Amino acid sequence: MRVRAGVRERVAVPLRVAQRFALLFLIFAGGALLLMGRSGTLSVEGFRTATVDTFTPVLDVLSRPLETVANIVDEGRDLIGIRAENRALRKENAALHQWRIEARRLAAENASYRALMHQIPDSRVRFVTARVVGDTAGAFVRSIIVNAGTQDGLQVGQAVMTGAGLIGRISTAGVRSARVLLLTDINSRIPVLAEASRARAILKGTNEARPQLAFLSSNVGLTEGERIVTSGHGGLFPPGLAVGTVQVADGVLRVLPSADFETLEFVRVVDYAPVLAPSARPAEKAAKQGMR
Amino acid sequence: MAVTLPRPVEAVVHLAVPVFGCLVLLTLSALPLHLPFWAAVSPNLLLMAVFYWAVFRPDRLPLVAIFALGVVEDALIGAPIGINAIILVLTYGFVLSQQRIFQSATFGMMWVAFALVSAAASIVGWLMISAYAFQLLDPVPEFFHWALTAALYPFVAWVLGRIQHALMQSA
Numbered sequence: 001m002r003v004r005a006g007v008r009e010r011v012a013v014p015l016r017v018a019q020r021f022a023l024l025f026l027i028f029a030g031g032a033l034l035l036m037g038r039s040g041t042l043s044v045e046g047f048r049t050a051t052v053d054t055f056t057p058v059l060d061v062l063s064r065p066l067e068t069v070a071n072i073v074d075e076g077r078d079l080i081g082i083r084a085e086n087r088a089l090r091k092e093n094a095a096l097h098q099w100r101i102e103a104r105r106l107a108a109e110n111a112s113y114r115a116l117m118h119q120i121p122d123s124r125v126r127f128v129t130a131r132v133v134g135d136t137a138g139a140f141v142r143s144i145i146v147n148a149g150t151q152d153g154l155q156v157g158q159a160v161m162t163g164a165g166l167i168g169r170i171s172t173a174g175v176r177s178a179r180v181l182l183l184t185d186i187n188s189r190i191p192v193l194a195e196a197s198r199a200r201a202i203l204k205g206t207n208e209a210r211p212q213l214a215f216l217s218s219n220v221g222l223t224e225g226e227r228i229v230t231s232g233h234g235g236l237f238p239p240g241l242a243v244g245t246v247q248v249a250d251g252v253l254r255v256l257p258s259a260d261f262e263t264l265e266f267v268r269v270v271d272y273a274p275v276l277a278p279s280a281r282p283a284e285k286a287a288k289q290g291m292r
Numbered sequence: 293m294a295v296t297l298p299r300p301v302e303a304v305v306h307l308a309v310p311v312f313g314c315l316v317l318l319t320l321s322a323l324p325l326h327l328p329f330w331a332a333v334s335p336n337l338l339l340m341a342v343f344y345w346a347v348f349r350p351d352r353l354p355l356v357a358i359f360a361l362g363v364v365e366d367a368l369i370g371a372p373i374g375i376n377a378i379i380l381v382l383t384y385g386f387v388l389s390q391q392r393i394f395q396s397a398t399f400g401m402m403w404v405a406f407a408l409v410s411a412a413a414s415i416v417g418w419l420m421i422s423a424y425a426f427q428l429l430d431p432v433p434e435f436f437h438w439a440l441t442a443a444l445y446p447f448v449a450w451v452l453g454r455i456q457h458a459l460m461q462s463a
Contacts, residue, residue, distance in 0.1 A: 026359045026381045027381055030362070048367045062320075062323055063324055070325075070326035140421045144324070179370055186429065
C-alpha cells in the first residue's frame with residue numbers, strides 16, 4: 001500500500017467550472033469536425049495526408065522487424081509441408097504447361113482478330129510496388145498505409161492488388177505515403193463483373209470479411225463460386241482484375257476476396273491511364289469515384 | 293529507480309512524457325502485426341494511456357492535448373475526424389468527475405473500472421460511426437476490439453507506471 005501511495009502522490013484536480021466548459025466546448029468542436037467532414041464543407045484530406053506522411057517513416061522502420069518475425073514463422077510452417085507442396089506444384093506445373101500453349105495460341109488469335117477489326121488498343125498498365133507499413137487500428141475502418149506516394153507516381157483512385165487479386169483503391173495520397181481503402185471497408189464501392197455470366201454489379205464493403213454484391217444488373221445465371229473481376233466502368237480501374245468468388249450467405253450475394261487480407265506485406269498499385277471521352281476531365285472523374 | 297534530472301530538464305520531461313508516450317502508443321497500434329484478424333480487433337492503446345494519466349496525473353495531460361491526440365488518431369487510422377477525439381475527451385471528463393472513487397481504488401478495481409469505461413467508449417464509438425454511415429454496423433468486431441483492449445490494460449498500465457516512477461516521481 002505504501003508503494004501505491006507513492007504512485008498516487010498527486011495534485012487532486014477537481015472538475016472545475018472552467019474545465020467543464022472546456023470539456024463541453026471540445027465535445028462540440030469534435031461534433032462540428034465530424035459534421036463538416038461528413039458534409040464535405042471542411043477539407044480534411046490535406047491534414048490526413050500530412051499526418052500519415054509524418055508517421056510513415058517511423059512506421060516504416062518499426063514494421064520491418066515485425067515483418068522479419070512473420071517471415072520466420074511462415075518459413076517454419078512452409079518447411080513442414082514442403083514435400084507435399086512440391087508434389088502438388090509439380091502436378092500443377094504440368095497442367096499450367098498445357099495452359100501456356102493454349103494462352104499463346106489465343107494471344108496470336110486475338111492479335112489477328114484485332115488487326116482485322118482495327119481495334120483501339122487498351123491503355124498501358126504500369127505497376128508500382130509498395131510495402132504495407134500501417135494497419136488501421138480499431139473496428140471502424142478497413143484501410144492500410146503504404147510507403148509510396150505521389151513521388152512514386154501514385155494517385156487517388158488507383159487500384160491496389162496483391163498477386164492473388166484486388167484489395168482496394170488509393171483513397172488519399174501524400175508525397176511518400178498513401179492510404180489504401182480496402183474493398184471490405186464500408187465506404188468502398190467498386191464496379192465489378194461476373195466472369196462467366198457477365199452480370200454487372202457494385203461491390204459494396206460492409207466492414208466484414210466478405211463484401212456484398214449490390215445493384216446487380218441481372219442475377220440470372222450467376223452461380224456460387226463464379227469468379228468476379230473488375231468491370232472497368234468509371235475508368236479508374238483496368239477491366240479484368242481478379243476480385244474474388246461469389247458466395248451466397250443468408251440469401252445475400254457476397255464475394256470472398258481472392259487476396260488474403262491478413263498477411264499483406266507488399267502490394268501492387270496499378271497505374272492505369274484510362275481512355276477518356278474528350279469532355280471528361282480526370283479531376284471530375286476522380287471526384288465522382290471518391291463520392292461513390 | 294528514480295532518475296535525478298536538472299530542474300529545467302525535469303520540467304520539460306514532466307510535460308512531455310505523457311503526450312510523447314501517447315504518441316508512441318498510437319504509432320504502435322497502427323503497426324501491421326501480420327496476425328489473422330489483428331487489424332479489426334487491435335487494442336486501443338491510446339485509450340488506455342488517456343485513462344491512466346487521467347487517473348494518476350491529470351495535471352500532466354491537459355484536455356486540449358487529449359483532443360489533439362484524438363484528432364491525430366482519427367487522421368492516422370482513417371476514421372472520420374472527430375470520433376476518437378470525442379471519445380477520449382468524454383473518457384477523460386468521466387474519469388476526472390469520479391476522481392474520489394479512483395483515488396481509493398486497488399489495481400484490480402482499476403482494471404474493472406477501465407473495462408467498464410472502455411465498454412462505454414466502444415458503445416459510444418459504435419453508435420457514432422453507425423450514425424455517420426447511416427446504417428447499423430456489425431457490433432461483433434467492436435466487441436472483440438473492446439475485449440482485447442480491456443484484457444491488455446494491466447500490461448500497458450504497468451509499463452506506464454514504471455515510466456511515471458522513473459521520470460516523474462519528484463513532481
